[in-house]
Amino acid sequence: MxxxxxxxxxxxxxxxxxxxxxxxxxxxxxxxxxxxxxxxxxxxxxxxxxxxxxxxxxxxxxxxxxxxxxxxxxxxxxxxxxxxxxxxxxxxxxxxxxxxxxxxxxxxxxxxxxxxxxxxxxxxxxxxxxxxxxxxxxSCNTTGLSRFLAPLHENYGVEKARVTLVRRGGDPDQTGRGPINDAVPDPVSIPSHHGPDVQTVFPELDIDTVGLKVPTTMMHVHSVNVTLEERPDDVENVTELYRNEDRVLTIPDYAGIDGAGTLKDLAQDAGRPRGDIWENCLWEESLTLQGQDLYCMQAIHQEADxxxxxxxxxxxxxxxxxxxxxxxxxxxxxGIDLTHLHDRTDLTADRRTPDGSLADD
Amino acid sequence: MxxxxxxxxxxxxxxxxxxxxxxxxxxxxxxxxxxxxxxxxxxxxxxxxxxxxxxxxxxxxxxxxxxxxxxxxxxxxxxxxxxxxxxxxxxxxxxxxxxxxxxxxxxxxxxxxxxxxxxxxxxxxxxxxxxxxxxxxxSCNTTGLSRFLAPLHENYGVEKARVTLVRRGGDPDQTGRGPINDAVPDPVSIPSHHGPDVQTVFPELDIDTVGLKVPTTMMHVHSVNVTLEERPDDVENVTELYRNEDRVLTIPDYAGIDGAGTLKDLAQDAGRPRGDIWENCLWEESLTLQGQDLYCMQAIHQEADxxxxxxxxxxxxxxxxxxxxxxxxxxxxxGIDLTHLHDRTDLTADRRTPDGSLADD
Incomplete structure (x- = not known):
């Protein structure tokens, strides 16, 4: 021991x-x-x-x-x-x-x-x-970015990553910290330190990051752009890649999860200790391909990941x-196993008839 | 069953x-x-x-x-x-x-x-x-006020209660609700409906309430004033009264609990399901007697009480x-049993020497 x-x-x-x-x-x-x-x-x-x-x-x-x-x-x-x-x-x-x-x-x-x-x-x-x-x-943000970038790096190659980190002002018990009622460039110098920090994990990766902080306490949210070396056939291939990652929680469209508030509610409902979300939370609907450019948004629970x-x-x-x-x-x-949300969408897919309507049970 | x-x-x-x-x-x-x-x-x-x-x-x-x-x-x-x-x-x-x-x-x-x-x-x-x-x-607020007023009503008599309710704007999963960056009189008419609602439980009680809402999601906070019919000998008698209530969590001064953020952190640490706080949370330090007037502040977890x-x-x-x-x-x-915080202050009191310093173990 x-x-x-x-x-x-x-x-x-x-x-x-x-x-x-x-x-x-x-x-x-x-x-x-x-x-x-x-x-x-x-x-x-x-x-x-x-x-x-x-x-x-x-x-x-x-x-x-x-x-x-x-x-x-x-x-x-x-x-x-x-x-x-x-x-x-x-x-x-x-x-x-x-x-x-x-x-x-x-x-x-x-x-x-x-x-x-x-x-x-x-x-x-x-x-x-x-x-x-x-x-x-x-850090929590670098952990979240490393988990996100690793499968892209392995499967398609990353030509360049550009990420805007919309960071929570403090943890839930740190309500005395700012900002209040502002979105503050932090640091105002670009690139922020987050990019070089990702490079401590992926030394060869080309990445620029921009940071700001907002008056929330629940989670960070990343707006991610990655120019891929090889274009996936379809964005669904990328979605599937993340569904198979152990520490990425992909959020299906039907679930009604619109932000950190509902994500924390989901974690509480699941009986997670302290409502912790150990996974990156990636909105499937946000995964978008424009040419070689992949875009998405993900939320990171700074206390837990x-x-x-x-x-x-x-x-x-x-x-x-x-x-x-x-x-x-x-x-x-x-208990890092919150797969039931997209298990249910897989189930739906299986049960659909060729024209997309739902098959009878 | x-x-x-x-x-x-x-x-x-x-x-x-x-x-x-x-x-x-x-x-x-x-x-x-x-x-x-x-x-x-x-x-x-x-x-x-x-x-x-x-x-x-x-x-x-x-x-x-x-x-x-x-x-x-x-x-x-x-x-x-x-x-x-x-x-x-x-x-x-x-x-x-x-x-x-x-x-x-x-x-x-x-x-x-x-x-x-x-x-x-x-x-x-x-x-x-x-x-x-x-x-x-x-409602959550009326429940919190009823629990607070019942022991005073029984032990000292309530001549009149005056309460300002600083209400959370929405629940944690309702971040789309207002207000943002404002403290809004709500309702602007005084008294608010909360006083009459308390009277559905205590028909004879004289109570006026004022309501407003603020951009938080965690808890309501009440600023309470009660003019008592009979003055307690000491505010400590009132503190003791609440320490003996089953659904009032009295917050001792040493604990470093300064608001709803730390209260929720306490509940999460205690392993409460969904971080729920079923009790009124009453700051002992805020309990104050000025003549016949008792003052205090308490927080109410609107999702749970x-x-x-x-x-x-x-x-x-x-x-x-x-x-x-x-x-x-x-x-x-x-599991409504979060008594360990003031159990420990009782312990301290027992272990102090007459001059207030701590006795050797």
Whole structure:
């Protein structure tokens, strides 16, 4: 059993902890937490061993009845591997601590790529992490773009990708962040950093990105254009390609899913923990071919899509299972299986008569 | 077993169906649904018998592989009682159908009070529904106010209540509704209809309400003032009163819960289905006494708080269990037990030395 320490129990850390706990080959050694708030109480209620960020913060935890297992320094010493899920930039500051204990670590996409030897996406470059000690799981947006681009890259070739990222202003519990009532170019310089970040996964890929942020908290939405090297016969070939991807949820036209609100409602109805959507959400109706140019829109749940990637990155570090093997375990244990929406459209297709009307049962 | 038909499988109907299914003394006969969309697929995935609103709509359901159990007319005939969870105003149009089949029914608070013999809140007037055939479960806001006012009414007497309701613009899946970037007096006439609606539960209560709506989807927030007939010795007595209420979640100061975003995060962390918060959420720090005047702020999850009330109303109609008995079963089966946050502050209080510092373990 791989003993995994989670340093940082916030939006990503708590989800990664729950995901690791569900794996047959891993266990959670404990979680590092800075503030003794309702989230810390939840960690304790879930019976995670809680480690305070440092000794000076320990009293606050004791005051709400949390028996600390130690400090983060202890957690790093006692774990086989650390998942650093601290806020952007803190991960880099933590790396010397991990090195001192000779504990391998995953970092999140908020860190610069230089924090680790490899920037990781399970679908695109799992194998590259196999000899690494320090791996960076790329950001939610880069994860979403890597998953989207990988099948095109393999099947048709990507001449150039151009993506506008309409980003949520903050997470649902970060309502104090802006913007309100504005769509803000962010960064105003073009290309944004997202394109180069995708190139940490696909070094040869030609991609330009433009970023802005809007007053929403639920999901990012990408407007994607890809000029393909080879034109598909029909856009249906592309749709079928994505229907067969394990971490792309293709949204059929009939479903009445018009945005992030209904997507989250779908996830809640499906009983997903925290309403999480681990997959890219791709509107089938938006997939459009104009000459060599493919267009579409996809939504990315910023709190969730990197969670299975972290689990797979832990296995990649171990070097015992292939990408396909790891992803299959991760998908099954988390329940990444929202295929029922397009299963039903397949069913419809099967049941249609040649003229398109519905056959009798 | 009480066979319950749910007519309308939207925000409220799907939650009531799931709640009824968890009761030991009830079963879901089926659900009535108008549109063959992702929500209908979810009903089918959950193995609810689906009844189309009418025969003309049946083909759309068959096209997505839903084997209909019949139409809503059949559902009404086959059920012991109907929970009408159709959109506001449609319930009243449905009442003749329920009468024709001599099927008792619950209506929701979007209907006028005249739709039923009794307007219902389990905490305040459970007994009044015992001889009724048609009962209206009051709206989310009126439910929240009834729960808040009942303990004050019983313990101190309410001379007058004045409430400003800052209402969410729509539910999370209704992002197409307004307002955006405005706080709109709604209704602009004062008092709003909410005060009279509370009087359908507390006929003698003197209450004025003011309503407006804002561009949020998560929860309503009430700014409450109650002039009490008898002044409590200390505001702590009032806090304690609410800590002992089964459907009031009192938010302790340490927790870092600053609004609906963090409240929903708390509910998600607790593993609540759909992140639902069935309780009033009352900020302890906001409870303030100024002379005879009590002030506070509370948040109300508009999708969820009436759900346990519907379950209790079904039992009230049956007339076999008391309010306390029914609420205890409902609370236990749904998991209305988020007491761990203030349990931990009680623990803190116990563990403090007389000078307020924390005792050694």
């Amino acid at each position: 791989l003993r995994v320490g989670i340093n940082g129990y916030g939006t990503i850390g708590k989800r990664v902890a729950d995901a690791v706990r569900k794996q047959p080959d891993m266990e959670v050694q404990g979680v590092g937490k800075r503030s003794p708030d309702y989230v810390a109480v939840n960690a304790d209620e879930r019976d995670y061993a809680v480690y305070a960020a440092d000794e000076s913060r320990a009293d606050g935890f004791r005051e709400i009845g949390i028996d600390l297992a130690g400090t983060v320094d202890d957690l790093v010493a006692e774990s086989d591997v650390i998942v650093d899920a601290t806020p952007s930039g803190i991960g880099a500051e933590n790396r010397p601590l991990y090195e001192r204990h000779e504990t391998p670590a995953l970092f999140q996409g908020g860190e610069d790529a230089t924090v680790a030897e490899v920037s990781f996406n399970a679908r695109a470059n799992y194998e590259e992490a196999e000899d690494a000690d320090y791996v960076r799981v790329v 990197v969670v299975p990637e972290n689990v797979d990155a832990l296995r990649a570090l171990e070097g015992e299972l292939s990408s396909e093997e790891s992803r299959a375990i991760t998908n099954e244990t988390l | 009480l066979r319950v038909g749910i007519n309308g499988y939207g925000t409220i109907g799907k939650r009531v169906a799931d709640a009824v299914r968890k009761q030991p003394d009830m079963e879901v006969q089926g659900v009535g649904k108008r549109s063959p969309d992702y929500v209908a697929v979810n009903a089918d995935e959950r193995d609810y018998a689906v009844y189309a609103a009418d025969e003309s709509r049946a083909d759309g359901f068959r096209e997505i592989g839903i084997d209909l159990a019949g139409t809503v007319d059949d559902l009404v005939a086959e059920s012991d009682v109907i929970v009408d969870a159709t959109p506001s105003g449609i319930g009243a149009e449905n009442r003749p159908l329920y009468e024709r089949h001599e099927t008792p029914a619950l209506f929701q608070g979007g209907e006028d009070a005249t739709v039923a013999e009794v307007s219902f809140n389990a905490r305040a007037n459970y007994e009044e529904a015992e001889d009724a055939d048609y009962v209206r479960v009051v 009436v759900v346990p009330e519907n379950v209790d109303a079904l039992r009230a109609l049956e007339g076999e269990l008391s309010s306390e008995e029914s609420r205890a079963i409902t609370n236990e089966t749904l």
